[in-house]
Amino acid sequence: MAAREYGQYCGVTQALELVGERWALLIVRDLLVGPRRYGELAAGLPRIPSNILAARLKELQAAGVIRRAPRSRIVIYELTPYGRELEPVVLALGAWGFKAMGDPREEQIITPDSMTITLRTAFRSQVAAALPATAYAAHVGPTDLLVRVDGPALSVTRGDGPADLAFATGQDIHRLISGDLAPERAIATGVVEVLRGPADLLDRFASTFHLAA
Incomplete structure (x- = not known):
């Protein structure tokens, strides 16, 4: 069993194994707004280490959540149709988290x-x-x-x-x-x-x- 697996046969468990790693859902959040270049994703998540961003992008691609899409001379990342199904999940999670935000630091x-x-x-x-x-x-x-x-x-x-x-x-x-x-x-x-x-x-x-x- 891989270290990141929970060892349970459950839809929630499977979802967490796909997008539950730190920063993964924030990458999805930003891609819900629109396709992004690597540098744009890094700029939108200024605290993410570059090696972690690269790792998460590879993991999300392997899971079929995002894909690389060459555009002219650049490469962008975008959600797949499967990945876009996360939109109501992300919005609901945001509404739930809003209740506990408190005052900004x-x-x-x-x-x-x-x-x-x-x-x-x-x-x-x-x-x-x-x-x-x-x-x-x-x-x-x-x-x-x-x-x-x-x-x-x-x-x-x-x-x-x-x-x-x-x-x-x-x-x-x-x-x-x-x-x-x-x-x-x-x-x-x-x-x-x-x-x-x-x-x-x-x-x-x-x-x-x-x-x-």
């Missing part, structure tokens, strides 16, 4: 891909379906995301652009998403700075993206 960061997955996790499509289409330019620390909500459809892309509401915030955005901090209070206390657009659209954002803490 100084050394903790928000990456574009981690924030994108947080927004996907918190997105309430049934609420959004009853609201007008809205675009948000969210500047979360160094992360710039353009968030477009059109009925039950959500699109999150990197960068800035035309938006109905542009705002800047930091790690405390989790307090807004959890409902711990009302939108008007978030603005009054400086947790959120409205850069352009009507401030009351932050109420719409908070209604559209919500996770109970």
Whole structure:
């Protein structure tokens, strides 16, 4: 029996043997946002040692979760259809973990891909379906995301652009998403700075993206 096997005939055991190694699910999380080059994966996981990243990529390829896809002169990594089946698992795990996050520590960061997955996790499509289409330019620390909500459809892309509401915030955005901090209070206390657009659209954002803490 290999050292990483648990010796049990069980679906949960098999899943853990495939994606339960440290960093593996975070690689999957980032690839759920989109295909990535090796360097992009390393930049999105700044604490992962290069030998561990290389090992996890090989393991996930061997498991049929990801694949290497040559594109012109570069090689990218992307999820296979089997790997994409992990999306509801990752989102559910993120919602579960959100309840225990507490206050951010100084050394903790928000990456574009981690924030994108947080927004996907918190997105309430049934609420959004009853609201007008809205675009948000969210500047979360160094992360710039353009968030477009059109009925039950959500699109999150990197960068800035035309938006109905542009705002800047930091790690405390989790307090807004959890409902711990009302939108008007978030603005009054400086947790959120409205850069352009009507401030009351932050109420719409908070209604559209919500996770109970």
